[in-house]
Amino acid sequence: MKIGTTRAETFSDGVIAIIITIMVLALKLPDFDRDTTSWRMINHLKELIPYFTAYVFSFMMIGIFWTNHHHMFHLLEKTDEHLLWQNLLFLFFMSLIPFATAMIGANPLLSVSSALYGLIMLMTTMMLAVMRHYTILKKLIHQGEDKKTDKKLTLASLKGRNKSYLGAAAYLVSIPLAYVHVYLSFVCFAIPPIIFFIPTGIDDEELSNKIEEKNASKINPA
Amino acid sequence: MKIGTTRAETFSDGVIAIIITIMVLALKLPDFDRDTTSWRMINHLKELIPYFTAYVFSFMMIGIFWTNHHHMFHLLEKTDEHLLWQNLLFLFFMSLIPFATAMIGANPLLSVSSALYGLIMLMTTMMLAVMRHYTILKKLIHQGEDKKTDKKLTLASLKGRNKSYLGAAAYLVSIPLAYVHVYLSFVCFAIPPIIFFIPTGIDDEELSNKIEEKNASKINPA
Amino acid sequence: MKIGTTRAETFSDGVIAIIITIMVLALKLPDFDRDTTSWRMINHLKELIPYFTAYVFSFMMIGIFWTNHHHMFHLLEKTDEHLLWQNLLFLFFMSLIPFATAMIGANPLLSVSSALYGLIMLMTTMMLAVMRHYTILKKLIHQGEDKKTDKKLTLASLKGRNKSYLGAAAYLVSIPLAYVHVYLSFVCFAIPPIIFFIPTGIDDEELSNKIEEKNASKINPA
Amino acid sequence: MKIGTTRAETFSDGVIAIIITIMVLALKLPDFDRDTTSWRMINHLKELIPYFTAYVFSFMMIGIFWTNHHHMFHLLEKTDEHLLWQNLLFLFFMSLIPFATAMIGANPLLSVSSALYGLIMLMTTMMLAVMRHYTILKKLIHQGEDKKTDKKLTLASLKGRNKSYLGAAAYLVSIPLAYVHVYLSFVCFAIPPIIFFIPTGIDDEELSNKIEEKNASKINPA
Numbered sequence: 013m014k015i016g017t018t019r020a021e022t023f024s025d026g027v028i029a030i031i032i033t034i035m036v037l038a039l040k041l042p043d044f045d046r047d048t049t050s051w052r053m054i055n056h057l058k059e060l061i062p063y064f065t066a067y068v069f070s071f072m073m074i075g076i077f078w079t080n081h082h083h084m085f086h087l088l089e090k091t092d093e094h095l096l097w098q099n100l101l102f103l104f105f106m107s108l109i110p111f112a113t114a115m116i117g118a119n120p121l122l123s124v125s126s127a128l129y130g131l132i133m134l135m136t137t138m139m140l141a142v143m144r145h146y147t148i149l150k151k152l153i154h155q156g157e158d159k160k161t162d163k164k165l166t167l168a169s170l171k172g173r174n175k176s177y178l179g180a181a182a183y184l185v186s187i188p189l190a191y192v193h194v195y196l197s198f199v200c201f202a203i204p205p206i207i208f209f210i211p212t213g214i215d216d217e218e219l220s221n222k223i224e225e226k227n228a229s230k231i232n233p234a
Numbered sequence: 235m236k237i238g239t240t241r242a243e244t245f246s247d248g249v250i251a252i253i254i255t256i257m258v259l260a261l262k263l264p265d266f267d268r269d270t271t272s273w274r275m276i277n278h279l280k281e282l283i284p285y286f287t288a289y290v291f292s293f294m295m296i297g298i299f300w301t302n303h304h305h306m307f308h309l310l311e312k313t314d315e316h317l318l319w320q321n322l323l324f325l326f327f328m329s330l331i332p333f334a335t336a337m338i339g340a341n342p343l344l345s346v347s348s349a350l351y352g353l354i355m356l357m358t359t360m361m362l363a364v365m366r367h368y369t370i371l372k373k374l375i376h377q378g379e380d381k382k383t384d385k386k387l388t389l390a391s392l393k394g395r396n397k398s399y400l401g402a403a404a405y406l407v408s409i410p411l412a413y414v415h416v417y418l419s420f421v422c423f424a425i426p427p428i429i430f431f432i433p434t435g436i437d438d439e440e441l442s443n444k445i446e447e448k449n450a451s452k453i454n455p456a
Numbered sequence: 457m458k459i460g461t462t463r464a465e466t467f468s469d470g471v472i473a474i475i476i477t478i479m480v481l482a483l484k485l486p487d488f489d490r491d492t493t494s495w496r497m498i499n500h501l502k503e504l505i506p507y508f509t510a511y512v513f514s515f516m517m518i519g520i521f522w523t524n525h526h527h528m529f530h531l532l533e534k535t536d537e538h539l540l541w542q543n544l545l546f547l548f549f550m551s552l553i554p555f556a557t558a559m560i561g562a563n564p565l566l567s568v569s570s571a572l573y574g575l576i577m578l579m580t581t582m583m584l585a586v587m588r589h590y591t592i593l594k595k596l597i598h599q600g601e602d603k604k605t606d607k608k609l610t611l612a613s614l615k616g617r618n619k620s621y622l623g624a625a626a627y628l629v630s631i632p633l634a635y636v637h638v639y640l641s642f643v644c645f646a647i648p649p650i651i652f653f654i655p656t657g658i659d660d661e662e663l664s665n666k667i668e669e670k671n672a673s674k675i676n677p678a
Numbered sequence: 679m680k681i682g683t684t685r686a687e688t689f690s691d692g693v694i695a696i697i698i699t700i701m702v703l704a705l706k707l708p709d710f711d712r713d714t715t716s717w718r719m720i721n722h723l724k725e726l727i728p729y730f731t732a733y734v735f736s737f738m739m740i741g742i743f744w745t746n747h748h749h750m751f752h753l754l755e756k757t758d759e760h761l762l763w764q765n766l767l768f769l770f771f772m773s774l775i776p777f778a779t780a781m782i783g784a785n786p787l788l789s790v791s792s793a794l795y796g797l798i799m800l801m802t803t804m805m806l807a808v809m810r811h812y813t814i815l816k817k818l819i820h821q822g823e824d825k826k827t828d829k830k831l832t833l834a835s836l837k838g839r840n841k842s843y844l845g846a847a848a849y850l851v852s853i854p855l856a857y858v859h860v861y862l863s864f865v866c867f868a869i870p871p872i873i874f875f876i877p878t879g880i881d882d883e884e885l886s887n888k889i890e891e892k893n894a895s896k897i898n899p900a
Contacts, residue, residue, distance in 0.1 A: 019243065019247065019304055022244065022247050023247045023250070023251055023300065023304075026247055026248055026251030026252070027251045027254060027255055029251075030251060030252055030255040030256070031255055031258075034255065034256070034258075034259065037259070096301060097297075100294075100297040103254075104290075104293050104297075107254070107255055107258050107293070108258065108261075110258055110259075111258055111261045111262070114262065114263070115263060115275075118263070119270055119275065122270065122271075122272050122275055123272055124272045124275050124276055124279070125275065128279075
C-alpha cells in the first residue's frame, strides 16, 4: 500500500527530537550541599568535559541525520510499507545514540566505548543509505514531468546515498581502529560530518522550486 | 461531535514517539571510575543483554502498534468523542510498556514479570481491536463513492480488527503460561509480530490511491 | 497580531504528550538481584499501587484537559499574543502535574500532598476557564456566517467555560478539606471528571460540519 | 536549496516542547518512608524553592524564545540550508537550559552557577538574533507584493533582531557581574523578559492578515 509521507515524517521528527534532547539528561552534577564552593563546582564541571564533548558531537550527528532524512523524504512522492519499516529500524539504531554517548562520555579512552559508539553510528548511517537505495530502486521519488528533472532528482538521491555509504565506511573502519589506538577511531568519527557538510552541487533554484510545487500538489492527507 | 482526525493523530504520534524513545533511558551503565578496564565494561554490557533484548522486542511491537494505528486512522473520514477516549485508553496501556519492559529486562525469568508484560501487551492490542471494531460499527471509515470501494474499505478494517484479536489472544494465553513455564510465554510473545507482518492482501494500488484522494479532500482543519 | 492557531496547537500537543508520558518514569522498581523471587517482586509491585492509582487519575485528567483544549481551539478562528501567553501559563501549571502525582503517589495520606495536588489541578483548570472566557470576550471564535450559528458557537464556548469553573471550584474546596480529612479531598478530586464527562448537548451534526468547513477554509498557514 | 519552513518548525517545536518539559524531572522529593509527617514534607518542599524559582524563570524564557522563533518563521517565505544549521545551533544552546537551571537551582548563590546560566542564555538569545539577521540579509522573508508591505515586514524583522541583541547584551553583562555580586546578575536576568514583553508596535491587523494569506498560499509541502 502506497501512502503519503506526512505521518511518517511527523513521527520520525518526534522520535529524533526526543533522542536529541534526552541526551542532556545525562549531563548532571552530583547533589551538592548548600555550602559548596565555586571551586568544587568548577572541579565537577571539569569532569563533565568528556561527556559534554560527546554530547556536542552526537547532537551534531543527529542534526545531520535529521537534515538528510528531511532531504530524502523531501524528494519522495509516496512511501510504502517496506520503507516505513526501514525507517523504524533507522530510528531504532538512532535511539541507541544517547546510550553510546553516555558510555563514551563516561569512559572516552576505553576501546570498547569507542567501538560501540562507532558500531551504532555505522548502523544508523547504513540505514540512511539503505533507505536512499530503496527509494531509488522502487521509484518512490517524484517522477514523470520531464526527463531532465527526473534525471536530476535521481542523481540527487544517488549522491545522498553515496555520501551515506562513505560515512558508513568511516564508521566501519573506526571499530577495529579503536582497538589499535582509541584516538585513531576519533579521527574516523571526524570524517562523516565533513562528508555530509560538503555541498552536493545540485542546489539549483529551478529544480528545488519544481519539487516544492510537486510536494504541494501531491496527494498528501493530514 | 464529529471532528477531523488530524489532531488526534498528531497527539498520538507524539505520545507514541515519547514512549518508544524513553525506554532507552533504562539502558544504562553504572557510574564508573576513570580507571575502568575494557574487561569490566564488557562484563557490565553483558548484564544489559536481557534488557536490550526486551528493548528490541518492545521497540518492534510499538512500531507495529504505530503502523496499525496509522493504517486505522488512514481509513477514517472522521473521528468522534468516543473514539478519542478509546484512543486515550490505548495510549494509557501503551504508556505502561516502558515499565513492563524494564521489569522483564531486569528479571526475565520471573513468572510475574512475564505475566505482567503479557497483560499490558494484551490490553494495548485489545484497545486496537476495539477501536477497529468501533470505527466499522459507527461507519467512521470513508464511504459513499461506490459500493465496491466501500466494501473493500470495510473488509480492510475487518482484517485489521481480526489481526488485533488474534494478537490479543496470543497475549491472553501467555499470562497463564508464564506460570507453567516462563519460556512458553516467550513463545506466545513471538506470535503477534508474525501475525502483524503477514501481508493482508488488500494492497491494490487503485484502492489506496482512492483513499489518498479522499483523505486529501476530506474536511481536515489544522 | 492575530495569528493562525496551528502552531500553538502543535506546540501544546507536544508539551501535553510529554507531560502525560514522563509520569510513567516515576513508576519503577528497585534494582533487583538476579535471584529475586516472584514473591518479593509482587511485594514491590504492591508498594507501587498508590502511585499507580495516582498515575491513572492524572493520566485521565490530562486526557480531559487535552480534549477540552482541543475543543476550545477547534472553535477558534484566530489566536492572539495574549492567548498564547495564557496557553503557556496553562502548560506551565500542567507541567507540575507529574511532580504532584509523584508526591501524592509516594505519600497519599499526607494532607500536604493532597492539598498541593488540588492546588496544581485548580490552577490548570482555572487557566482553561480563563482561556475560554478570553476567547469569548475577544471574539476569537468563528463568526459572521449567520446569527444562529454565531449564537450556538458562543453558547458552546460558554458551556465549556462554565464546566471549567465548576471543576476549578471542586479543586478549590479540596485544598482546605485535605486538612480536615484527606479522604474528603479525594472525594473532591472525583467531581471534575464527572463534570467533564457529562455531555454538553451541543453536538448537532450540522453545526460541527459548519465549523469543520470554516476551519478548513480559514487562513491557516503551516 | 530553498525549502519549505514547515518541517523545520515542527522539529523545533518538538525539541522546544521536550526541553521545556523535562526540566520538571529535576523537581523531585527524596524517597520517603510511609510514616513521613506533613512537617518533614513541608521542609523538603521548602528546599525546592530555589529550584522552583529557577524553573519558573526558565519556563518563561523558553516560552519567550518559542514565541520569538514562531514569529520569526511566521515572516519567512522559505528557509535554506544555512538557516537550518543556525536553527540547530539555537536548539543546541537551548537544550543546555535544563542543565543550567538544575545548576542554578541547586546552588543559586554561587557565582559560577549564575555565570554559566547567563552564558547559556546569552548564546541562545544570540542565535535568535543571528537568525533574524540572516533572514533579513538573505531576503528569506515574504516579499514582492508592494513596497509598503515589504518595508513593514523588514521593519518587523529588524525590530525582532534588535530586541534579541538587547536581550543578549543583558546576559553578556550578567556574566562578569556574577563575580562582583551574584544578585547583580539576577538583576540582569530580569531585563530580557521585560524587553521581549514590550509590544513592538507593528501589530496592525491589515499587515498580519496579509502575511497570513501569503503563508496560506506559499509553497508549503507536508
